[in-house]
Amino acid sequence: MTTRRVILTRSAALVGAASTSLLLPQIVRAQSNKVRVGLMLPYTGTFASLGVNIEAGFRMAIEEAGGKLGGRDIEWFKVDDESDPPKGVENANRLVQRDKVDVILGTVHSGVQMGIHRVARESGVLSIIPNAGVHVATRAQCAPNVFRTSFTNSQPTLALGETMVKRGHKKAVWITWKYAAGDEAFEGFRDSYTKAGGTIVKELGLPFPNVEFQALLTEIASLKPDAVACFFAGAGAAKFIRDYAAAGLKGKIPLYGSGFLTEGVLDAAGPAAEGILTTLHYSDSLDTKRNQDFRRAFAVKNKLQPDVYAVQGYDSGLLLLQGMNAVKGDIANKKALYAALEGAVIDSPRGKWTMSKAHNPVQDMYLREVKDKENKVIGIAAKALADPATGCRMA
Numbered sequence: 001m002t003t004r005r006v007i008l009t010r011s012a013a014l015v016g017a018a019s020t021s022l023l024l025p026q027i028v029r030a031q032s033n034k035v036r037v038g039l040m041l042p043y044t045g046t047f048a049s050l051g052v053n054i055e056a057g058f059r060m061a062i063e064e065a066g067g068k069l070g071g072r073d074i075e076w077f078k079v080d081d082e083s084d085p086p087k088g089v090e091n092a093n094r095l096v097q098r099d100k101v102d103v104i105l106g107t108v109h110s111g112v113q114m115g116i117h118r119v120a121r122e123s124g125v126l127s128i129i130p131n132a133g134v135h136v137a138t139r140a141q142c143a144p145n146v147f148r149t150s151f152t153n154s155q156p157t158l159a160l161g162e163t164m165v166k167r168g169h170k171k172a173v174w175i176t177w178k179y180a181a182g183d184e185a186f187e188g189f190r191d192s193y194t195k196a197g198g199t200i201v202k203e204l205g206l207p208f209p210n211v212e213f214q215a216l217l218t219e220i221a222s223l224k225p226d227a228v229a230c231f232f233a234g235a236g237a238a239k240f241i242r243d244y245a246a247a248g249l250k251g252k253i254p255l256y257g258s259g260f261l262t263e264g265v266l267d268a269a270g271p272a273a274e275g276i277l278t279t280l281h282y283s284d285s286l287d288t289k290r291n292q293d294f295r296r297a298f299a300v301k302n303k304l305q306p307d308v309y310a311v312q313g314y315d316s317g318l319l320l321l322q323g324m325n326a327v328k329g330d331i332a333n334k335k336a337l338y339a340a341l342e343g344a345v346i347d348s349p350r351g352k353w354t355m356s357k358a359h360n361p362v363q364d365m366y367l368r369e370v371k372d373k374e375n376k377v378i379g380i381a382a383k384a385l386a387d388p389a390t391g392c393r394m395a
Contacts, residue, residue: 034075035324035331038095040106040116041130043080046234047108051080054130054313056302058105061317064297069320070329077101081112088115096123102331103128105316108309110134110153110180120146126331130316131309135184138360140391144338147359149315149346151281152387153181154188156258159279159365159382160229161192164256169227171199173220176231178205185231185258193229201225211239217247228253233260238268245272259283259368259375263308266373273370279381281363282308282350285374294349306349315348319355322346358389 039058041051062069077099079091092115095101103126106116113132120127120143127146129137133153137146164172174189176182182205190200201223204216220228228249232240237260244255250272259280266273284295284307294314298306306314319341326340327333346353346361353363365382368375 034073035069035103035329036075036077036099036101037069038077038079038099038101038104038106040079040081040091040095040104040112042083042108042112043078045083047083050108050131050309053304053307053310054105054108054316056304057298057306057310057313057315058130058317060298060301061314062321065321068329070324070327070331072324072329081107081109083109083112085109085111085115088112089118090115092116092119096125102126103320105130105313107132113137117141117143117146124334126337128316128320130312133184134180135387135390138356138358138387138392139389142358142389142392142394144394145334147319147341147355149319149361150312151363152360153184154191155360155363155385155387156260156279156281156365157185157188157229157231158192158387159367159385160189160256160258161194161198162196163277163279163367163381164193164227164229165196165198167254169225169254169256170197171201171226173202173204173223173225173228174200174230175204175216175220175228177208177210177236179208181233182208182231189229189231209236211236213240213243214247217243217249220253221247221249225253227256229256230261231258233263234265235268237261238265241265241269241276242272250275259308259366262368262370262375266370266375273373276370278368278370278375279365280308280368280375281353281361281365282311283366283368283375283377285368285376286350286366287377288349288351290347290351291349311349315346315350315353318346318348319344354384356386356389357394358387358392360387360389362386 043051105128108131110132117137129148131150133151255276257278259278262278322344323337323341327337342355351364353361356362362384364380365385366377367379367381369378
């Protein structure tokens with residue numbers, strides 16, 4: 001599929017044909033004095049809805065603040081990353097080298113994120129990660145110009161272990177797809193569960209995106225653990241939930257997971273999801289005025305209901321606004337800009353959060369229970385939880 005590039009002004013009017021803008025990028029920049037924002041997100045394929053919601057949330061935050069960044073108008077550049085890791089570097093370079101963007105917002109897929117990350121580290125362009133939880137971006141390869149507004153893959157499960165032990169589940173089986181996100185989610189569960197005194201009876205896995213769970217569910221039944229903890233997402237998560245119930249485990253062995261187990265799949269999972277407990281930094285049902293106001297405004301503006309991805313996009317906009325307002329639009333003043341971003345306190349629909357020294361959110365993780373096709377918040381599993389940022393050494 002050919003990558004599509006769309007250039008929009010703040011009022012969403014087309015700024016000439018692509019060929020014209022390619023011929024005169026420096027002239028357009030000089031005349032407009034606009035902040036050039038590149039959106040590198042999935043707009044087609046499996047993750048398309050995630051990219052749409054992230055962009056909608058990001059734009060909404062900026063529009064609520066008057067539609068400018070530090071008093072400057074915005075010129076928008078969009079690239080469909082197609083969730084295709086081999087194209088990650090090429091697409092990020094297109095935004096940085098050809099379009100001369102000042103900041104990149106992206107992306108969802110961790111493999112694509114590593115392409116953006118490489119370009120950001122090499123070029124020094126400001127990079128804001130609105131979703132991808134790959135550890136290395138804010139650990140061993142952390143960088144002064146890279147900030148994340150979502151989570152690391154192990155953050156939700158770091159809140160899971162102690163919660164399970166406190167509820168009397170001292171022997172657990174872990175099950176996931178064997179790929180990077182699953183491995184990183186396991187790290188958080190392993191560290192938190194064993195530290196709290198729990199014992200992992202067995203770690204089970206199957207290749208991504210295999211959804212033939214029956215043999216592993218039979219093994220879980222024979223092991224008879226106190227509980228099962230897992231990391232799955234999307235359609236595979238819905239099938240796992242249904243298969244877990246069909247195997248006769250529901251009601252006998254409690255099922256826990258990273259919050260992505262039940263995000264966006266409750267209709268597909270059906271009654272089998274009822275009672276599942278998960279930990280995540282957001283829930284649609286979070287009963288705060290901030291969240292309720294956000295949800296109403298987002299639904300009216302975008303004609304769809306916001307989800308955790310919309311919140312992360314929205315918070316990316318809030319973060320960039322704080323930084324740009326602090327330097328009065330002078331994005332070239334990198335030292336002051338990065339200091340402002342590091343010191344930001346984000347008044348988010350998820351609850352207020354701050355930025356760690358490794359540039360990852362320090363945030364509450366909620367304990368959620370599926371009730372009547374909703375992830376209901378029943379408590380806080382961990383307050384102000386930070387990723388350990390192992391290996392991060394800021395240059």
